[in-house]
Structures are given as structure tokens and as C-alpha cells.
Amino acid sequence: MSLRFVKYLSALSAGWLYSSCCSIVIPPVTLTGNKTAMEKQIIGEKAELEKDVWMIASARTTSRNDLAELSEEQQESIVKENNLTNKALVLMDVFLPKLQILKADLVVGENKEGFISDLTLENSIIIASEIKRKYNPELEEDPEEGEPYRMLKETVIKINEARDLMVRGYIENQRRNKPDIKINEQEIREMFRKKFHDSALRGEYVQSAAGVWAKK
Numbered sequence: 001m002s003l004r005f006v007k008y009l010s011a012l013s014a015g016w017l018y019s020s021c022c023s024i025v026i027p028p029v030t031l032t033g034n035k036t037a038m039e040k041q042i043i044g045e046k047a048e049l050e051k052d053v054w055m056i057a058s059a060r061t062t063s064r065n066d067l068a069e070l071s072e073e074q075q076e077s078i079v080k081e082n083n084l085t086n087k088a089l090v091l092m093d094v095f096l097p098k099l100q101i102l103k104a105d106l107v108v109g110e111n112k113e114g115f116i117s118d119l120t121l122e123n124s125i126i127i128a129s130e131i132k133r134k135y136n137p138e139l140e141e142d143p144e145e146g147e148p149y150r151m152l153k154e155t156v157i158k159i160n161e162a163r164d165l166m167v168r169g170y171i172e173n174q175r176r177n178k179p180d181i182k183i184n185e186q187e188i189r190e191m192f193r194k195k196f197h198d199s200a201l202r203g204e205y206v207q208s209a210a211g212v213w214a215k216k
Contacts, residue, residue, distance in 0.1 A: 077176040084169035091162035098155045105131050107152055109205030109213060114167075114193030115160040118152060119205060125213055167192055 070078070099116065102108040107127065111117040119125050120135055139146040140153075167189055174183050200206050200216050207213050 074176060077172055081169050081172040081176070084165045084172065088162045088165035088169065091158050091165070095155050095158045095162070098151055099159050102152055102155060103201070103204050105134070106203075106205060107131060107135055108156060109207060110197050110200050112193070112207045112209055112211060114189055114196055115163060116156050117207070118156050119213070120152070122213060125205065163192065163196070 099108065106125075107119050108116050109119050109125075120127060120132070120137075135149045135152050136145075137149050140149050167185075170192075171183060171185055171188055174181075174188070197206050203215050205213050206216050
């Protein structure tokens with residue numbers, strides 16, 4: 001799926017935005033064609049995550065004239081925010097479909113910190129024997145049989161990196177647009193954690209605040 005489509009999905013979900021610095025007109029869209037359940041889940045999760053990214057991407061619509069009127073510090077802040085947001089979008093474009101596959105196999109889950117955890121490392125979770133064989137870390141170096149484990153390992157790292165970039169970008173946005181308010185980073189991270197937990201599908205693993213893993 002292209003980055004352009006990622007950004008378009010983000011725009012479609014902009015109704016959740018509550019901190020935009022300008023008005024955005026979103027054209028209507030009609031989805032056609034039959035999609036598999038997996039495709040619908042991937043698109044649904046991408047839209048759910050990307051609407052959070054859209055919260056921190058509002059500065060992209062700032063015109064050059066508007067930008068020229070800002071202070072040097074504000075301009076630097078916008079550049080920083082956009083860099084963080086763009087990096088997050090690129091990573092999600094590549095790794096969200098892979099994340100959905102891993103969630104379907106129940107080898108990753110939403111942890112209590114707002115990130116993804118590798119459930120093959122959790123002793124409290126029983127993983128089916130065939131899935132264990134599929135994601136066997138001992139096969140990591142095998143060109144073919146090691147691909148699932150390599151995907152698992154890389155996807156967890158990259159999705160968590162993208163989520164951290166999202167949060168950092170949003171914090172930058174809030175600090176710039178609300179200079180008189182002390183921004184609580186922990187509260188913002190908790191807001192994102194809740195969104196990620198809420199977007200988990202039924203049957204996927206979510207970790208409670210007490211550290212207990214359970215299927216949603």
C-alpha cells in the first residue's frame with residue numbers, strides 16, 4: 001500500500017482530530033470491490049492508527065506565507081514535527097500489514113505501555129505448537145524457514161519506533177500550539193495507549209495495567 005494511500009486514509013479519519021491549526025476539506029470517497037476479511041482488518045487498523053498520526057500532521061497545510069509569519073522557533077518546531085510524523089507514516093506503511101498477520105497468529109499483543117510485545121517471550125501465554133514452529137527463533141538464519149521469525153522481530157521493533165515517533169510529534173505540536181499550558185507527556189502517552197488498545201480486534205491479546213495478558 002502506497003504512502004499516498006496511507007495519508008489519504010489519515011485524512012478520511014480526520015474527524016477525530018481535535019487540535020488542528022487550520023480547516024481541512026476532505027472529499028467524499030466511495031469504496032468499491034470485494035475485500036477479504038484480512039484486507040478489511042488491515043485497512044481498519046491502518047485507519048485507526050493513522051488518524052492518530054493525523055493529529056500531529058496539521059502543520060503540513062500551513063502555507064508558505066503563513067510559515068513566513070512565524071518565528072524561527074515556531075518554524076523549527078513545525079519542521080521537527082513533520083519529520084517525526086513522516087518517519088512514522090513511512091514505517092506504518094511498510095509494517096502495519098505485517099503487524100496484522102502477526103496479530104492473527106497471536107504472536108504479538110498490545111502491552112500496557114502502548115507498544116507491541118513479542119508474545120513468544122511471555123511465559124504466561126500458551127502458543128499453538130504449529131505457530132511456535134513457524135516463529136522458531138532457532139531458524140532465524142535459515143533463508144526461507146527463518147522469514148516468519150525475522151518478520152516478527154523486525155515488525156515489533158519498527159511498529160514501536162513508529163508509535164514513539166507519533167507521540168513525540170504530537171507532543172511537539174502541543175507545545176507549539178499551546179505554549180501557556182504545561183504539556184504532560186505521560187498523559188499524552190496514556191491517550192495513545194488507550195487508542196491502540198481500543199483498536200485491537202476481538203480475540204487479540206491486550207495487557208492490563210496489572211500486567212496480565214488476556215484476549216480482548
